[in-house]
Amino acid sequence: MYEQIAFYLFSVLIIGLFLVTVLTKNVLYSMTSLAAGMVLIAGIFFTLGADFLGVVQLIVYVGAIMALYAFAMMFFDVTKDVKENNTNGSLIFLLGGLTALMFVIIMSAPIMSENIQALYPPMAGVTNPQAVGMVLFTKYLVPFEVAAVMLLVAMIAGIILAGKKMDQSLTTEDDVIVEIDILEEDEK
Amino acid sequence: MIELNDYLILSGLLFTIGLVGVLRRKNLLMLFFATEVMLNAANIAFAATSHYYNDLSGQMFAFFIIAVAASEVAVGLGLLIVLYKRHGTLDLDNLASMKG
Amino acid sequence: MEKFVYIALFAPFVSSIFAALFGMSPKKTFVGVIASLLLATSFLASALLAMFVYQTGGTIHVTMMDWIGAGDLSIPFGFVVDQISVTMMTVVTLVSTVVHIYSIGYMDHDKSFNRFFSYLSAFVFSMMVLVMSDNFAGLFIGWEGVGVCSWLLIGFWYHKEDVSPEENPSISPSWAANEAFIVNRIADLAMLVGIFVLYWNTGSLQYDVVFANLPYLNQTVLTTAAIALFIGAMGKSAQFPLHTWLTDAMEGPTPVSALIHAATMVTAGVFLVIRANPLYSMPEVGEVSYFIAALGTFVAFFAASMALVNRDLKRIIAYSTLSQLGYMFAAAGLGAYWIALFHLAAHAFFKALLFLGAGNVMHAMDDELDIFKMGGLKKSMRWTYIYMGVASLALAGIPPLAGFFSKDAIIETAFNEGTIVLWAILVVTAGMTAFYSFRQVFLTFEGDERYKEFGIHPHEMYKYVLVAMSPLALLAVIAGFFQGGFQTFITSGDVMPNYAMSEHTHHLVWILGSIVLAFAVGGVLLARYKYASGLKREMKCENSFIYQLLKNQYYVPQFYAEFISKPYAMISEKMWKTVDMKIIDITVDGIAKFIYSSGDDTRKMQTGNLSNYLNWMSFGLVALLIVAAISSVIG
Numbered sequence: 061m062y063e064q065i066a067f068y069l070f071s072v073l074i075i076g077l078f079l080v081t082v083l084t085k086n087v088l089y090s091m092t093s094l095a096a097g098m099v100l101i102a103g104i105f106f107t108l109g110a111d112f113l114g115v116v117q118l119i120v121y122v123g124a125i126m127a128l129y130a131f132a133m134m135f136f137d138v139t140k141d142v143k144e145n146n147t148n149g150s151l152i153f154l155l156g157g158l159t160a161l162m163f164v165i166i167m168s169a170p171i172m173s174e175n176i177q178a179l180y181p182p183m184a185g186v187t188n189p190q191a192v193g194m195v196l197f198t199k200y201l202v203p204f205e206v207a208a209v210m211l212l213v214a215m216i217a218g219i220i221l222a223g224k225k226m227d228q229s230l231t232t233e234d235d236v237i238v239e240i241d242i243l244e245e246d247e248k
Numbered sequence: 249m250i251e252l253n254d255y256l257i258l259s260g261l262l263f264t265i266g267l268v269g270v271l272r273r274k275n276l277l278m279l280f281f282a283t284e285v286m287l288n289a290a291n292i293a294f295a296a297t298s299h300y301y302n303d304l305s306g307q308m309f310a311f312f313i314i315a316v317a318a319s320e321v322a323v324g325l326g327l328l329i330v331l332y333k334r335h336g337t338l339d340l341d342n343l344a345s346m347k348g
Numbered sequence: 349m350e351k352f353v354y355i356a357l358f359a360p361f362v363s364s365i366f367a368a369l370f371g372m373s374p375k376k377t378f379v380g381v382i383a384s385l386l387l388a389t390s391f392l393a394s395a396l397l398a399m400f401v402y403q404t405g406g407t408i409h410v411t412m413m414d415w416i417g418a419g420d421l422s423i424p425f426g427f428v429v430d431q432i433s434v435t436m437m438t439v440v441t442l443v444s445t446v447v448h449i450y451s452i453g454y455m456d457h458d459k460s461f462n463r464f465f466s467y468l469s470a471f472v473f474s475m476m477v478l479v480m481s482d483n484f485a486g487l488f489i490g491w492e493g494v495g496v497c498s499w500l501l502i503g504f505w506y507h508k509e510d511v512s513p514e515e516n517p518s519i520s521p522s523w524a525a526n527e528a529f530i531v532n533r534i535a536d537l538a539m540l541v542g543i544f545v546l547y548w549n550t551g552s553l554q555y556d557v558v559f560a561n562l563p564y565l566n567q568t569v570l571t572t573a574a575i576a577l578f579i580g581a582m583g584k585s586a587q588f589p590l591h592t593w594l595t596d597a598m599e600g601p602t603p604v605s606a607l608i609h610a611a612t613m614v615t616a617g618v619f620l621v622i623r624a625n626p627l628y629s630m631p632e633v634g635e636v637s638y639f640i641a642a643l644g645t646f647v648a649f650f651a652a653s654m655a656l657v658n659r660d661l662k663r664i665i666a667y668s669t670l671s672q673l674g675y676m677f678a679a680a681g682l683g684a685y686w687i688a689l690f691h692l693a694a695h696a697f698f699k700a701l702l703f704l705g706a707g708n709v710m711h712a713m714d715d716e717l718d719i720f721k722m723g724g725l726k727k728s729m730r731w732t733y734i735y736m737g738v739a740s741l742a743l744a745g746i747p748p749l750a751g752f753f754s755k756d757a758i759i760e761t762a763f764n765e766g767t768i769v770l771w772a773i774l775v776v777t778a779g780m781t782a783f784y785s786f787r788q789v790f791l792t793f794e795g796d797e798r799y800k801e802f803g804i805h806p807h808e809m810y811k812y813v814l815v816a817m818s819p820l821a822l823l824a825v826i827a828g829f830f831q832g833g834f835q836t837f838i839t840s841g842d843v844m845p846n847y848a849m850s851e852h853t854h855h856l857v858w859i860l861g862s863i864v865l866a867f868a869v870g871g872v873l874l875a876r877y878k879y880a881s882g883l884k885r886e887m888k889c890e891n892s893f894i895y896q897l898l899k900n901q902y903y904v905p906q907f908y909a910e911f912i913s914k915p916y917a918m919i920s921e922k923m924w925k926t927v928d929m930k931i932i933d934i935t936v937d938g939i940a941k942f943i944y945s946s947g948d949d950t951r952k953m954q955t956g957n958l959s960n961y962l963n964w965m966s967f968g969l970v971a972l973l974i975v976a977a978i979s980s981v982i983g
Binding site for chain 1: 257262275284291292
């Protein structure tokens, strides 16, 4: 009963918020509704018993990624509404409607493959984060490490791309002098 | 009773919303938001499958999707900033430099 | 003994590869010397093998490696040394060695000296593969190798200009080479069919397996295989109607002619019939065998008649080869396979000698070939005169030279088999043979010195060349005495059936021999009477219909040109202009145009706008979703 209430409440809210996200003209509204939707998705995760995933969703998505967007926003002019030639509405209606229709048709069909075997069933007597940890650090250890390296690479890439004059060395003396020269020229 | 199919339909609808955003918007930042929506739709499907089939693999995939999303945002936003500095706009119609 | 088999087989191959290394460099005498030495090695190995087979009576069968293995088909690279192949090997390598040494002298001034030796040795190697193989596939490889090498060698002077057929019937070396190759291809197709028929019905290509299975095959299969294989033999051995290439092949350097005629090419057809003697001896294919004998007899007469009037030194010898091949086929067709093989060997010796002598004359006469422009050469070319005289005596069948014994045996066979018509024709042909060979000898070496008015100063060939020719001369003289021993040797194994004259024939042998001899001597004397004292041209005779008919080779080449080459060219042009240009080309061009225009149209999709690309992508997504939905409903 509670599960049903939670599901329908979260579903309606998420759909509404995400519609706002993709349709609004104001970047700030869009971002805020996205963050709110993320929080509600974390709620869905909790109802599904994926506690740890829900927490990660809150921390990473709502915490880190939205903060990143918020910082990035400072580079852009967000006070004005976004002006753009949106794509032809009928085309969007056709493609989006068709996709939605197909998804609903496919997803509402009874799942036929009853013989799916659970590879890693949760162990009895452990909480979800414990079970996740056990699977993550045994079977998924290598992907986990690779993901870590990927995040590191992405971090460096973000710094290089967004940082100022990161293509110049800050350590060798000549470059420092050159840089100072440039700075002085900028000031003039 | 809520079935797996309900979650999957929700996931499909959210994915479609994201797709509509991707198709409709021309602002790159909005495209990014729409992409996040699509990624989250996929996450819901994974978590639901994981729950109903009693298998943790689904959650594992959701974790990795989150990691990918984080990386994507880090690199993507860096690129957006560079683009904005160079062109002063994030509108796709003004960025069509690869016309065939 | 196995290693001798490999030495005999691969020495010519090594020689060819070695000479090919210097193919593009200027003349190096040592290339010819080493090639000759390797050929001599091959001959020695063959001779040792022959001794071995003679003494032990056994055969050597080696399998070098598996060659083709697909499903039930298994063809090993196997070689067999038995009485038949060892005879061929010895003859081939002996003649080839002499020809190699001869070529060092003959090709002295040719800029492609090294290339020539490469081809020559490859030619010998192909022939060795052909005669030594223990299966039809290996035989076919050698068969084709011989064809390719003959093409290379006949067209050796490919840079010569084309001339009109009136001036030179064989137009140019490259034309002659192509003719030889194409005619042989036509025959090879039939031979391939024969091989397929045998494989299809016996499941193997090995000689022993195929021949062991012959009694279980029905008549149609046997007849088809026999006919098809014989057509292949006809092409290689230049039997009517595929004979035109042989005389045109005279465009090649003279040592090549010697090799083609005596050792490595035309004998292959006879060899095939001899090798396949279990097939041709089957009572079911008696008619085919009789046809072979009849065709052989016809060709013997047909070619000899053309040789009577020809003025070209080499062509006369070529016609005589054709004629002697006819004799061989007559013997083989009548079942006297060992006699055919004996004539093949004896003929190889004196025919090689004749050609090499003709080469000496050409060398002396600045490549002049018209015997009407020669005469009286005996003063300056005494040794060549002796050699060619001996070879011609052997060819004419004058005892006690080789040709008498072998040819007489064939004519006796014809009598013994009761085919009196064939016998009569062969006897008459023997007389004609004697006449034309001595007409040639007398016109070249005796009488008035007609060459003087052309300002030619003949000179004798190099000493070492003359010495190298001596083994052939010796063999041309004495080979006949080994007839009895050869018969015992060749029929001692189980690869060659014996053939003996009946009692009746045996009683008449002296009378028969005398008749043949009378014709032969008559031919020689007639030639001496008419030509020994010099050339007296009788225009009345030369303008007669028969003379012109013979001179124009019965108009067969003209017939081919008119009724085969020209219609074929016409059809080809039609096909080119209609089928090729209007159907095939347009189809292909249409496909290309369609792809080009579709690319041109879809180019508009490449707007460079990411949003458009995303739209297209979502079209794809929708399409995939629909496909997934439909396939899940169906499946």
